[in-house]
Amino acid sequence: MSVVAIDFIPMTVADLEWVAAQDRLLYPFPWSRQNFIDSMVAGYGCWTLFEDGQRAGYAVLMMVLDEAHILNISVCQARQGCGLGGRMLQHLGDVARAAGATQIFLEVRPSNEAALALYKKVGFEMIGRRKGYYPALNGREDAVVMRHLL
Structure with missing residues (x-):
């Protein structure tokens, strides 16, 4: 059995076309390429996940x-359900802890059941709701606010 190489590399301009294209495939209301550029310029932790040298996911972490x-945390559709989301959450937790964070937050759509299940599995707890936070096809959708103590 071969070992799969998982690497978390800081996002670069060279990743942006792929990242923005993936976001358009994954979400009805995706981030734009400019949203990712703005995050990089602001100094947020922007990561690209590589699996055996191929891009497989990405994340943006603000301290x-x-x-x-x-x-933002996303795994490309072809690689969902393979444990990469959990690996990415672990990486983000390690980065946050090393930067002095004691807790990590996120918002997720209540309709994103797979993400909710993953977040709960790795120790996130629901701490609130933001009414009408996300754009939706028929108006707005709430956000579930979740926290994980590091």
Whole structure:
């Protein structure tokens, strides 16, 4: 059995076309290429996940004092369900902890049942709701606010 190489590399301009294209495939209301550029310029932790040298996911992590906030975390459709989301969450937690964070937050659509299940599995807990947070096909959708203590 071969060992799969998993690498988390800081996102570069060379990743942006792929990342933005993946976001368009994954979400009805995706981030734009400019959203990712703005995150990089702001100094947020922007990561590309490579699996055996191939891009397979990406994430954006914002640090504020002793808190981390996952702004975007995504695994390309072909690699979902293979454990990469959990590996990415572990990586983001390690980065946040090393930067002095004591907790990590995220928002997720209540309709994203797979993501909710993953977040709960790795120790995130629901701490609130943001009414009408996300654009939706028929108006707005709430966000479930989740926290994981590091």
